[in-house]
Structures are given as structure tokens and as C-alpha cells.
Amino acid sequence: MIKKDLYLDGRSININTKPYLIAEIGLNHNKDIELTKKMIKKAKESGADAVKFQVYETENLINEESDAFNIFKNLELTYEEIKTLKEYSDEIGITFFATPFSFKSVDLLEKLNVPFYKIASMDINYYEFIKYIAEKEKPIILSTGMSSLGEIEKAVNTIIKTGNENIAILHCISKYPPEYGDMNIRMITKLATLFSDYQIGFSDHTLDNSMAIVARTLGATIFEKHFTLDKNLEGPDHKISSTPEEFAHYRETLLNVDKSLNYISKERGDIFISQFARRSLFANCDIPKGTKITKEMIKIVRPGDGIAPEYLPLFIGKEVKKDIKKNQKIDISMI
Numbered sequence: 001m002i003k004k005d006l007y008l009d010g011r012s013i014n015i016n017t018k019p020y021l022i023a024e025i026g027l028n029h030n031k032d033i034e035l036t037k038k039m040i041k042k043a044k045e046s047g048a049d050a051v052k053f054q055v056y057e058t059e060n061l062i063n064e065e066s067d068a069f070n071i072f073k074n075l076e077l078t079y080e081e082i083k084t085l086k087e088y089s090d091e092i093g094i095t096f097f098a099t100p101f102s103f104k105s106v107d108l109l110e111k112l113n114v115p116f117y118k119i120a121s122m123d124i125n126y127y128e129f130i131k132y133i134a135e136k137e138k139p140i141i142l143s144t145g146m147s148s149l150g151e152i153e154k155a156v157n158t159i160i161k162t163g164n165e166n167i168a169i170l171h172c173i174s175k176y177p178p179e180y181g182d183m184n185i186r187m188i189t190k191l192a193t194l195f196s197d198y199q200i201g202f203s204d205h206t207l208d209n210s211m212a213i214v215a216r217t218l219g220a221t222i223f224e225k226h227f228t229l230d231k232n233l234e235g236p237d238h239k240i241s242s243t244p245e246e247f248a249h250y251r252e253t254l255l256n257v258d259k260s261l262n263y264i265s266k267e268r269g270d271i272f273i274s275q276f277a278r279r280s281l282f283a284n285c286d287i288p289k290g291t292k293i294t295k296e297m298i299k300i301v302r303p304g305d306g307i308a309p310e311y312l313p314l315f316i317g318k319e320v321k322k323d324i325k326k327n328q329k330i331d332i333s334m335i
Contacts, residue, residue, distance in 0.1 A: 003015075003192075003196065003197060003198060003199060004165070004197050004198060004199070005199070006020075006139060006166060006167070006168045006198075006199040006221070006222070007139060007166055008020060008049075008050075008095070008115065008116055008139055009049075009050075009095050009115055013168075013199055013221050013222065014199065014221060015219055015221055017221070018255065018258065019216060019220070019221060019222065019223050019254045019255075019258075020049050020050070020201075020221060020222045020223070021047060021048050021049050021050075021223050021225070021247075021250075021251055021254075022048065022049065022050045022051070022052050022222065022223065022224040022225070023043035023046070023048035023050070023051045023052070023225065023227035023242075023247060024052050024203075024224050024225060024226045024227060024241075025039055025040070025043070025051050025052065025053055025226075025227055025228075026052065026053065026054050026226060026237055027054060027072075027075045027235060027236060027237055028226070028227065028228045028233070028235055028237055028238055028241060029053070029075070029077070029085075030075070030233060030234065030235055031074065031075055031076075031077065031081075033081060033084055033085070035229070036085055037085070037088050038229060039051075039227065039228070039229055040085065040088060040089055040092065040094060040096075041092055042227075042229060042244040043094065043227050043244070043247070044092055044093065044094040045244065045248075046227075046244045046245075046247040046248040046251065047247065047248055047251035047252075048094065048227070048247065048251075049094070049095060050094065050095035050096070050097055051089060051094055051095070051096055051097075051227070052097055052098060052099065052118060052224070053077070053082070053085065053096070053097075053098040053099075054098060054099050054101065055077065055082060055098045055099070055100050055101065055105040055108060055109060056072070056076065056100070056101035056102060056105055057076065057102055057104060057105070058072045058073040058076050060101065060102040060104065060105075061101045061102065071236065075235070079108055079111075082098075082108065082109075082112065083112060086112045086114070095115060096114065097109075097114045097115060097116055097117065097118065098114060098117070098118070099117070099118040099119070099120050100117065100133065101120070101123070103129065103132055106132060106133055106136065110136060114138075115138065115139070116138045116139035116140065116141065116166075117133050117136070117138060117139070117140050117141070118140075118141045118142075118143065119133060119140060119141070119142050119143065119155075120143055121143040121144060121145030121146050121147060121172050121174050121203075122145075122146070124142070124143070124144060124146075124147045124151050124152065124155045125147075125151050125154075125155070127154065127155065127158045130155055130158045130159060131158050131159075131161075131162060134158065134159040134162040134164045135162050135164070137162075137163070137164055138164075138166075139166040139167070139168070140159055140164065140166065140167050140168070141167075141168045141170060141201065141222065141224075142155060142156070142159070142167060142168065142169050142170065143170045143172045143203050144169060144170060144171060144172050144191070145172035145173060145174030145203070146174050149190075149194065152169065152191075152195075153194070153195075156169065156195060156198070165197070167198045167199075168198060168199040168200070168201050168221070168222050169191055169195055169198055169199075169200055169201070170200075170201040170202060170203040170222065170224065171184075171185070171187045171188045171191060171200065171201070171202050171203070171215070171220070172202075172203035172205075173205060174205075175205070176205050176237070176240050177205050177206055177207050177240050178205055178206060180210075180211075183206070183211055185211055185214050185215060185218070186218070188200055188202065188215055188218040188219065188220055189218050189219070192218070192219050199221045199222060200219060200220055200221065200222075201220050201221060201222030201223060201224070202215040202220040202222070202223050202224070203224045204223060204224060204225050205226070205240060207240065209249065209250055209253045212225075212250060212253065212254060213253060213254075213257055216254050216257045216258070216261075217257060217261070223250075223254065225241075225242050225247060225250060226240055226241035226242060227241055227242055227244075227247055228241035228242070228243060229243065229244070230243070231243065275303055275304055275305040276302065276303050276304065276305075277302070277304060278302070278303075278304025278308070279300045279301055279302055279304055279308075279309055280300070280301070280302070280303060280304050280305060280306030280307055280308065280309075280329060280330075281298050281299075281300060281306060281307040281308075281309065281311070281312060281315065281329070281330035282298070282299050282300075282301055282306070282327055282328065282329055282330060283297065283298065283299075283324045283325065283326050283327060283328045283329075283330060284296065284297055284298055284299040284326070285297055285326050286323070286324070286325055286326050287320055287323070287324040288320075288323055289320055289321065289322050289323050290319060290320065291319065291320055292317055292318065292319050293315050293316055293317065293318055293319075293320060293335070294316065295312070295316055298312060298315065298330065300312070306329040306330065306331070307329075307330050307331065307332065315330065315335060318335040319335065320334050320335055321333075321334060321335065322334060
């Protein structure tokens with residue numbers, strides 16, 4: 001079944017296009033705008049199509065008595081800071097978008113006219129909030145960590161009921177970082193089957209590229225990876241994030257996977273090699289004009305740029321029209 005394309009930034013996303021790569025800066029900005037601008041620039045240079053942030057008011061996200069409250073409060077971006085980062089992203093030519101965590105955050109991002117939204121795994125069963133985002137009539141990337149298939153289906157249906165069908169569904173393991181045994185990577189195939197109209201992606205929290213290779217092979221079209229300038233920076237996500245060099249390698253790896261899945265390229269490569277590696281028909285001796293060819297007169301040897309061995313029976317018993325020298329390549333025009 002042919003899936004609907006996902007349209008991001010006016011670009012059509014499907015399995016026959018390059019993977020769409022999101023550098024998840026998230027909380028790694030450390031509330032340092034100049035550092036974050038460098039991060040955005042490096043993300044673009046590393047091949048990211050978009051940078052993603054988290055927009056929230058801590059009071060609307062975490063209970064004030066929670067141990068995590070102060071961590072998130074200290075990393076809460078103001079509207080002016082978000083606007084500055086959006087404008088800088090626009091200036092250097094990389095897409096800026098965000099995961100909102102409150103109705104107010106959505107309104108703020110609407111003021112900035114972000115091109116699409118990400119819904120976090122934690123909110124997949126917050127259907128009123130999902131509906132509010134979907135009503136903005138912009139593409140939605142839905143993350144599915146910690147989710148049951150029923151919850152995913154209900155979230156997707158909530159979006160569809162608003163008339164918004166520009167949806168991508170990301171397989172996600174919310175553990176940071178996950179073990180290979182945690183990955184359930186075949187969920188990508190299951191999601192692609194159950195939600196056959198929509199593009200499927202991979203929110204990748206692993207520490208290497210191996211799961212991305214599998215995900216692309218299974219048909220994932222959107223990839224999200226945490227991004228940092230330095231894994232040793234202070235903050236909760238830097239250590240599990242990719243550096244610019246790692247992100248560039250991530251992109252290169254996925255493009256190499258695409259080459260391996262491109263049957264046209266494969267065919268060209270094999271045909272080129274077959275000219276040397278396969279066999280053709282050659283004269284095993286001098287064959288005078290008028291002679292009827294016997295099997296013994298033909299040898300089957302490399303290179304393979306002539307008549308293939310399977311056609312030998314066509315030549316047996318045929319009379320040659322001209323002298324053929326030993327080791328000469330046999331051609332159909334000779335009989």
C-alpha cells in the first residue's frame with residue numbers, strides 16, 4: 001500500500017526521498033543563547049534538516065514539590081529567547097520547531113509561526129491537548145514511547161477528527177539510553193502496517209547508528225537524535241546526545257543505507273562487474289569459414305562482455321560465415 005507523503009517545509013517526505021533528520025537540542029541549550037546559536041549552526045552543518053526544542057512553563061508541566069521541578073525551571077526558555085532562536089534558525093536556513101507541553105506553549109509557538117509540531121510520548125494519552133495542537137492545521141510528529149497500540153490509535157484518530165491528516169508516527173523507546181534488548185525495533189513494521197496511510201519514523205535514543213540502519217531498512221523516513229556540542233556539558237541529556245561529528249556520521253550512514261536499497265544503483269554496479277567476473281563464448285581453436293560448430297570448438301571463459309554461456313546451444317551445428325581465430329570472442333553475426 002502506498003503511504004501518504006508527509007509534507008514538512010514544503011518538502012515531500014516518503015521512503016523514496018532522503019530521510020528527514022531532526023537534531024533534538026531539547027534542554028541542551030543550557031539557557032545560554034550564544035551557545036545554542038552555535039549548536040543550531042553546527043546542527044545545520046552536520047546535515048540536520050531541523051532543530052527541535054522543548055517549550056513549556058514548568059508550573060504547567062511538573063509538580064512544584066517534585067525533585068525535577070528546579071532542573072526544568074532553570075532550563076525554561078522565555079518567549080523572547082525562543083523568538084531569538086527561531087529568528088536565528090530562519091536566518092541560517094534550518095527549520096526551527098518544538099514540542100509544546102501546555103496550551104500556552106502552543107499559543108506562543110503559533111505566534112512564531114512554527115511550521116509543524118512534535119507531540120511527546122508523555123502526552124500521547126492527553127487527548128484534549130492533542131486535539132488543540134491538531135486544530136492548528138499543521139503537520140504533527142507523534143512520538144510513541146511508553147504507549148500501547150490502543151493509545152496510539154486513539155491519538156491518531158483524535159488528530160484525524162480535526163481534519164488534520166499530515167501525520168508521522170515515531171517509534172520511540174523512552175529509556176535513555178536503551179539497551180538493544182529494549183528496542184522492539186520491529187514495532188516500526190507493525191506501525192507501518194497498522195497505520196498504513198502515514199509515514200513512520202524513529203526517535204533514536206541509542207548511542208550508536210545500528211538501530212537507525214535497521215529502522216531505515218524497515219521503512220522509517222524521519223529520524224530524531226539528541227544533539228550537543230560537548231557530551232561533558234552540564235545538563236540531563238548531553239551525555240546521550242550526538243556531537244556534530246557523530247550526527248554527520250549518522251546522516252552519512254543513513255544515506256549509505258539508501259544507496260544499498262536503491263535497486264537501480266545496485267543493478268548498475270553488478271552489470272559493470274559482470275563484464276569482468278562472468279564468462280562469455282570464445283573460439284577454442286581456429287574455425288574456418290563454412291565449418292559447422294561443435295561444442296569442442298567453443299570455450300567458456302572470462303571476461304563476460306560477450307555471448308553468455310546459456311546461449312551456447314544456439315551456436316552448435318551452425319555454419320560459420322567467416323574465419324574465426326582461436327581466442328576470438330564469438331558473436332551472433334558469425335553464424
